[in-house]
Amino acid sequence: MTLIYFTKDAYKLLKKDLVNNKGNYYSEDPWLEEYFATAKIDEYFKTSSVVVPNINLMYSGDDDEAKNQDDLNNIRLLYGAFKDKITPLQASDPMLWSALCHITYKEYVLKRWKKDDGTVRIDQRFFATEGRSSLCYYNAISRLWWSGYLTYDEEREKSNPYHLTETLFSAQQIQKDLFDQSMSMNKTVVKGLLMALKRIQEETGNASTPVFRQCCDSYLNHYGAVSVLDSLAAEDIEEIAFEFMKKNVKAKRK
Incomplete structure (x- = not known):
C-alpha cells in the first residue's frame, strides 16, 4: 500500500x-x-x-x-x-x-x-x-x-531483535513509566534502561518491577543533571540503571 x-x-x-x-x-x-x-x-x-x-x-x-x-x-x-x-x-x-x-x-x-x-x-x-x-x-x-x-x-537481527520490545511490553505500566520521561525518544538511553530492567526481571521474577519508574523519574534524571546521558553508551546506562534498581529491590525486601 x-x-x-x-x-x-x-x-x-x-x-x-x-x-x-x-x-x-x-x-x-x-x-x-x-x-x-x-x-x-x-x-x-x-x-x-x-x-x-x-x-x-x-x-x-x-x-x-x-x-x-x-x-x-x-x-x-x-x-x-x-x-x-x-x-x-x-x-x-x-x-x-x-x-x-x-x-x-x-x-x-x-x-x-x-x-x-x-x-x-x-x-x-x-x-x-x-x-x-x-x-x-x-x-x-x-x-x-x-x-x-x-x-x-x-545487534540481535539474526536471533531476536525484538527482545527489548518484549521487556517493554512485559507489563502495561512499564510503557507509561518509560514514555513519561523526556529522554524516552533517545534510543541509546531506552536500550540501556530496558537491558537493565530485563536483568532485574530475570533475577526477581517480577515483570512490573516497581523500581523501574523510580529509576527513570528520580535517579536517571538526577544523574543526567550532573552527567550527560547522551554521551554514554547503552551498556554504561545499563550498568548505572541496573545497580540502582538492584539496590532498591533489596531495600524493599527488608
Missing part, C-alpha cells in the same frame, strides 16, 4: 469538529469523503511516494496479557514493514498517523482501544500530535512504530 497523509486543513477541521463527528467513528459506513465534500475540502489526504507492504494488525482479546501479546505481534508486523521505508523525521508527522488511524486501521483502533463502555478516546487514539507522549504512547498506530524503532536491537 502507499502511505497517505492528512492535509493540514483536513486535520484541523476534524479535530475542531470532533464532538459533532463522534458517532461517525463508531459507524461501519464510510463518512470522510462526504464530510469533507460538505466542508468544501476536495483534497483531504495526500498520497506519498512511500510504498509499504499491506499488513493486517491483530486483535485477540481484552485482557492485559492478550493486549500485550497483540502489541508485540503488531510491532513486529508494522515496524518490520515500515522500518526501511520511513525515517524518524517522517515518523514524527502527526498527519501520517492520524490518516492511517482514520482510513486504513479504523477497525483495529476501535477494537484495541475500546473501554468498558464501548467507547474510545478518539482525541488520543485517532489523532496524533508532535508530542512525545502522543507519538510513543497514545496514538494507536504511531506507538507501534516508535516502540519498534526505540527497542529494535540491530
Whole structure:
C-alpha cells in the first residue's frame, strides 16, 4: 500500500469538529469523503511516494496479557514493514498517523482501544500530535512504530531483535513509566534502561518491577543533571540503571 497523509486543513477541521463527528467513528459506513465534500475540502489526504507492504494488525482479546501479546505481534508486523521505508523525521508527522488511524486501521483502533463502555478516546487514539507522549504512547498506530524503532536491537537481527520490545511490553505500566520521561525518544538511553530492567526481571521474577519508574523519574534524571546521558553508551546506562534498581529491590525486601 502507499502511505497517505492528512492535509493540514483536513486535520484541523476534524479535530475542531470532533464532538459533532463522534458517532461517525463508531459507524461501519464510510463518512470522510462526504464530510469533507460538505466542508468544501476536495483534497483531504495526500498520497506519498512511500510504498509499504499491506499488513493486517491483530486483535485477540481484552485482557492485559492478550493486549500485550497483540502489541508485540503488531510491532513486529508494522515496524518490520515500515522500518526501511520511513525515517524518524517522517515518523514524527502527526498527519501520517492520524490518516492511517482514520482510513486504513479504523477497525483495529476501535477494537484495541475500546473501554468498558464501548467507547474510545478518539482525541488520543485517532489523532496524533508532535508530542512525545502522543507519538510513543497514545496514538494507536504511531506507538507501534516508535516502540519498534526505540527497542529494535540491530545487534540481535539474526536471533531476536525484538527482545527489548518484549521487556517493554512485559507489563502495561512499564510503557507509561518509560514514555513519561523526556529522554524516552533517545534510543541509546531506552536500550540501556530496558537491558537493565530485563536483568532485574530475570533475577526477581517480577515483570512490573516497581523500581523501574523510580529509576527513570528520580535517579536517571538526577544523574543526567550532573552527567550527560547522551554521551554514554547503552551498556554504561545499563550498568548505572541496573545497580540502582538492584539496590532498591533489596531495600524493599527488608
